[in-house]
Amino acid sequence: xxxxxxxxxxxxxxxxxxxxxxxxxxxxxxxxxxxxxxxxxxxxxxxxxxxxxxxxxxxxxxxxxxxxxxxxxxxxxxxxxxxxxxxxxxxxxxxxxxxxxxxxxxxxxxxxxxxxxxxxxxxxxxxxxxxxxxxxxxxxxxxxxxxxxxxxxxxxxxxxxxxxxxxxxxxxxxxxxxx
Amino acid sequence: xxxxxxxxxxxxxxxxxxxxxxxxxxxxxxxxxxxxxxxxxxxxxxxxxxxxxxxxxxxxxxxxxxxxxxxxxxxxxxxxxxxxxxxxxxxxxxxxxxxxxxxxxxxxxxxxxxxxxxxxxxxxxxxxxxxxxxxxxxxxxxxxxxxxxxxxxxxxxxxxxxxxxxxxxxxxxxxxxxx
DNA sequence: AGGCCTAAATTTAGGTCTGAACGTATGACG
DNA sequence: CGTCATACGTTCAGACCTAAATTTAGGCCT
Numbered sequence: 554x555x556x557x558x559x560x561x562x563x564x565x566x567x568x569x570x571x572x573x574x575x576x577x578x579x580x581x582x583x584x585x586x587x588x589x590x591x592x593x594x595x596x597x598x599x600x601x602x603x604x605x606x607x608x609x610x611x612x613x614x615x616x617x618x619x620x621x622x623x624x625x626x627x628x629x630x631x632x633x634x635x636x637x638x639x640x641x642x643x644x645x646x647x648x649x650x651x652x653x654x655x656x657x658x659x660x661x662x663x664x665x666x667x668x669x670x671x672x673x674x675x676x677x678x679x680x681x682x683x684x685x686x687x688x689x690x691x692x693x694x695x696x697x698x699x700x701x702x703x704x705x706x707x708x709x710x711x712x713x714x715x716x717x718x719x720x721x722x723x724x725x726x727x728x729x730x731x732x
Numbered sequence: 733x734x735x736x737x738x739x740x741x742x743x744x745x746x747x748x749x750x751x752x753x754x755x756x757x758x759x760x761x762x763x764x765x766x767x768x769x770x771x772x773x774x775x776x777x778x779x780x781x782x783x784x785x786x787x788x789x790x791x792x793x794x795x796x797x798x799x800x801x802x803x804x805x806x807x808x809x810x811x812x813x814x815x816x817x818x819x820x821x822x823x824x825x826x827x828x829x830x831x832x833x834x835x836x837x838x839x840x841x842x843x844x845x846x847x848x849x850x851x852x853x854x855x856x857x858x859x860x861x862x863x864x865x866x867x868x869x870x871x872x873x874x875x876x877x878x879x880x881x882x883x884x885x886x887x888x889x890x891x892x893x894x895x896x897x898x899x900x901x902x903x904x905x906x907x908x909x910x911x
Numbered sequence: 912a913g914g915c916c917t918a919a920a921t922t923t924a925g926g927t928c929t930g931a932a933c934g935t936a937t938g939a940c941g
Numbered sequence: 942c943g944t945c946a947t948a949c950g951t952t953c954a955g956a957c958c959t960a961a962a963t964t965t966a967g968g969c970c971t
Contacts, residue, residue: 560817569802580872580883581875582871587891587893590894591893592768592772594897595764595897611928623751630949631950636740642929642931642950643929645950646927646952668949686756686757689749689758689761693757693759695901704759707886707889708766711763711770711886712742713877713882714886718770718774719773779929788956790958819958819960820919820920821959822958824920825956825957828921846918846966
């Protein structure tokens with residue numbers, strides 16, 4: 554039972570709203586919907602790829618962030634939360650699970666007040682090395698349907714949109730939406 | 733405690749892997765990472781917008797699919813699963829929750845063997861009408877940083893990539909990844 | 912006609928996330 | 942120098958999802 558086999562056509566969604574509720578602003582659907590569907594498809598696929606290696610995506614994300622940081626493969630939980638885009642609570646739980654499996658260790662203290670440092674263990678390092686290139690190869694393959702210049706164009710537009718959305722959210726967070 | 737405030741720069745991720753593991757295929761990162769980050773940012777925002785209206789995203793998704801289908805606002809659970817891109821089990825739970833709140837009703841039988849029809853109630857219909865345009869206005873606003881021709885270009889590229897990834901997953905599902 | 916098989920929904924077990932409540936140590940300030 | 946405010950990690954309750962086990966209603970074959 555795969556979770557996401559055949560995304561419902563984006564155009565039909567916009568058309569349906571236009572038909573059912575004429576006048577609705579449907580322009581964003583052409584961007585937001587495929588964006589969401591792609592994220593779902595790619596996320597599901599990554600989960601399946603990693604499941605074969607006995608890891609889950611949340612744990613690999615944690616290990617990857619630490620691995621990418623370079624020696625000594627250590628970051629504070631706050632840094633981890635920011636780079637992973639999840640809440641502090643989620644990081645606490647991720648770290649607890651990974652620690653239980655011996656992939657990271659927590660070292661309290663030794664820095665700013667109340668800071669907890671999280672460090673990759675050799676086992677964690679090994680696991681990352683074994684799985685990350687599988688994921689990257691797989692994803693390179695999955696986007697290979699686009700020609701190099703299309704990939705570049707897409708990456709540029711996504712980057713632009715991301716930066717813009719980011720600043721908007723930073724500003725608007727408090728502002729009421731609608732009226 | 734917002735969950736996703738400041739995405740970690742995509743370029744730094746690719747650079748870090750190139751530095752830590754020279755030779756890794758990093759080209760997909762420029763697409764997959766911002767895609768994922770945007771989906772997260774937009775999803776978190778939608779959740780916040782809907783929370784104010786007392787709905788969760790999963791329930792609104794269910795109601796929206798039914799509403800878009802038009803009169804008589806009824807679909808089978810299988811149809812719902814396909815259009816929502818989640819498993820049958822998830823649909824079962826979504827419907828159970830929505831039914832508990834009086835937003836939909838389940839009508840067993842009346843068709844092909846073992847089919848269960850799910851229908852929007854007046855309360856569900858009302859809730860959808862009240863919230864959908866809030867979401868669409870908000871999302872229109874969020875993508876408005878891109879100029880109309882950029883939006884169109886982005887929508888086209890996403891559509892192209894989505895179609896391609898979709899066929900690849902349909903074919904490759906069984907194929908081993910890596911070696 | 913009876914029993915098996917299959918398809919479809921549901922239930923269950925396990926894992927993850929958010930948001931809020933909690934505990935606590937540090938630093939500031941009187 | 943003691944108290945209080947604050948910042949930060951953790952814990953907890955509530956939702957949600959997937960994958961696998963379970964249930965059940967028909968259909969089919971002998």
